[in-house]
Amino acid sequence: GENVEQHPSTLSVQEGDSAVIKCTYSDSASNYFPWYKQELGKGPQLIIDIRSNVGEKKDQRIAVTLNKTAKHFSLHITETQPEDSAVYFCAASKVTAGRAAGNKLTFGGGTRVLVKP
Amino acid sequence: DGGITQSPKYLFRKEGQNVTLSCEQNLNHDAMYWYRQDPGQGLRLIYYSQIVNDFQKGDIAEGYSVSREKKESFPLTVTSAQKNPTAFYLCASSIEDPLVLNEQFFGPGTRLTVL
Numbered sequence: 001g002e003n004v005e006q007h008p009s010t011l012s013v014q015e016g017d018s019a020v021i022k023c024t025y026s027d028s029a030s031n032y033f034p035w036y037k038q039e040l041g042k043g044p045q046l047i048i049d050i051r052s053n054v055g056e057k058k059d060q061r062i063a064v065t066l067n068k069t070a071k072h073f074s075l076h077i078t079e080t081q082p083e084d085s086a087v088y089f090c091a092a093s094k095v096t097a098g099r100a101a102g103n104k105l106t107f108g109g110g111t112r113v114l115v116k117p
Numbered sequence: 118d119g120g121i122t123q124s125p126k127y128l129f130r131k132e133g134q135n136v137t138l139s140c141e142q143n144l145n146h147d148a149m150y151w152y153r154q155d156p157g158q159g160l161r162l163i164y165y166s167q168i169v170n171d172f173q174k175g176d177i178a179e180g181y182s183v184s185r186e187k188k189e190s191f192p193l194t195v196t197s198a199q200k201n202p203t204a205f206y207l208c209a210s211s212i213e214d215p216l217v218l219n220e221q222f223f224g225p226g227t228r229l230t231v232l
Binding site: 001004006009034041042043044045104105106107108109110 | 152221
């Protein structure tokens, strides 16, 4: 099955600096890569996602890049703010035709980001 | 106000007792999922259901059971066979359309502590 590894496990940055989180996946058939943000005591919330036919996607201060050849994808947060402090999870999924496929996500281990004011 | 609700937020049980965690969604989503999250770790899939009256085991189904009698509801029972049940449990749902890569929406979670 799919295996997703995420690094680093913790990341401390100064407010205004950039943060980068990297994930690698094992199944070359995976074609959907979402990133979730989880605040303390809450459920994860999708912040950005990318599909395998796209190399990069940007949404304001966050961007995700995908390298299918190397099987890794990264989350970039620019101009970090204190409210960016949270745990971030990457995930991978292989969506295939047919109802039996489902949309099972395999998650990385998470990165705890702390933005210091 | 649409969304996913999980109850209760905190749950305490004695060892050896079965306990059922509730998950309800009013998003009209076909698919629902249960994940377990341990401190400092990622989410691991317990069970998922793509349609009413059907469900599949995830990666760590042993010691858990589910039912999907209604589209809106996907309760998870943690049985006494689960060796280490203390964890944060998250329910999610998504539109089930294999042609569209759909976001999973998560509930707020239930923290289960077995004493």
